[in-house]
Amino acid sequence: MLNRTVAPSHSSSYQIEFPKVTQHTLDNGIPLYVLNEGTQPVVKLEVMFPTGGTYYEKKTATSLLTLKMLREGTASFSSNHLSNHFAQYGAFLELNPSFDVPSISLYCLSKHLDVLLPCLVEMIFSPVFPENELKRIRQIEIQQLRLQNERTNIEASKKFRNLLFGNDHAYGKIITEGDLINCQQDDLKLFHQDNLANIELIASGAVSIANIGTINHIFKQFSHRSGANNTGTIFVPQTDTTSLIKEDKSSALQSSIRLGNLTVNKTHQDYIPLLITTHILGGYFGSRLMKNIREDKGYTYGIYSSIVALRHNSYMVIGTDVKKEFLEDTVHEINKELDTLSSVLVGEHELHTVKNHMIGHFQSKLSSAFSLAEKFKNIHIHDLSYSYYQKYLSTIEHITPEQIQEMAKKYLSSSFMKTVLIG
DSSP states (O other): OOOTTSOOOOOOOOOOOOOOOEEEEOTTSOEEEEEEOOSSSEEEEEEEOTTOSGGGOSSTTHHHHHHHHTTSBBSSOBHHHHHHHHHHTTOEEEEEOOSSOOEEEEEEEGGGHHHHHHHHHHHHHOBOOOHHHHHHHHHHHHHHHHHHHTOHHHHHHHHHHHHHHOTTSTTTOOOOHHHHHHOOHHHHHHHHHHHSSSOEEEEEESOOHHHHHHHHHHHTTSOOOSSOSOOOOOOOOOOOOOOEEEEOOTTOSSEEEEEEEEEOOTTSTTHHHHHHHHHHHHSSTTSHHIIIIIIISOOOSOEEEEEEEOSSOEEEEEEEEEOGGGHHHHHHHHHHHHHHHHHSOOOHHHHHHHHHHHHHHHHHTTSSHHHHHHHHHHHHHTTOOTHHHHHHHHHHHHOOHHHHHHHHHHHOOGGGOEEEEEO
16 A cells, blocks of 8 residues: 655656657658657658748748648649648648748648648648739738737837847848738749758657658659758848837837847857756746746736747847836846846755756656657757757756856846837
């Protein structure tokens, strides 16, 4: 009988064994990464476009619209046929636009792959971009853009990226209605030809040998180009010394704050220690920013800090929404927390709490084959190996208050920060 007076055994080891991803090459040269995990007969097949993101477009909004239009008709199937065919088999398609590596994912029962893949590969390799569907998709995007522009939090995030990178950088561009209107059918066809013919596949779930054979058989019928004609411009963030954008919106009920700066990439040796430091600042519900600005001052319902790790650049951002009368006081308190982190050592109890939270959150993201595939995709896109995760766990386990303070001094001083205030 279980003795409930005895606490469960506890281990301080943070080592995790990841399931092995096997790499295959289809007959036409397409890389296929397989994670065969899970007991349910469900498969996710993600088609990634390594040079299909906005980073590689020559005309603003072509990446977004090209991806959206893949479902709107092919040489053999109309948009209605595609939609009904996937629905008939209980399948689900997910579009994932991205600055760097957009993708389209198919979720379905393993046994239905053979009847669903022909439609999927036609969508990828043979879209026709019908003019009537393009007008409809363009109008939907314009309406969504107008709704977004009424929200201070979305506008602040866009203008914060623009402040960091500039108008001429792929990460800093802000899509306008004019950009959407100016994207024509020929623009999408050209972008598809130059940027979406190069693909990689990740299959996860209950992926059998027969499923791999099916994927190979159906995909090999289409021409694949390894690499791409368009590798993209090498963008350099602007050197503008502007550090503050403040815009008053009389109709807004709240003000949105975005504060931060460019920082090190995922491959840099300081990235993981800085990630931990940023987590202490505002990465969880018990963080310093939450305790001060939400719990103590009552200025906001929530405030966060995080690092956005893009393929070619990264940036740290602190974000929150507050009432207008609390705007200046909130910025003052954020800067105070930044400087405190640089000048006062973190206590052992707080650091222990943060370590446990980060490890627990990491482990919670390993509960399914699909989430494990996301972990693989994360390191694959950044040209890392699984050793990154072992380094991540080891750094969390052994980091000291002195190292936290060093990271704060080096990267999180309030004097380094750029600020956007909208509302």
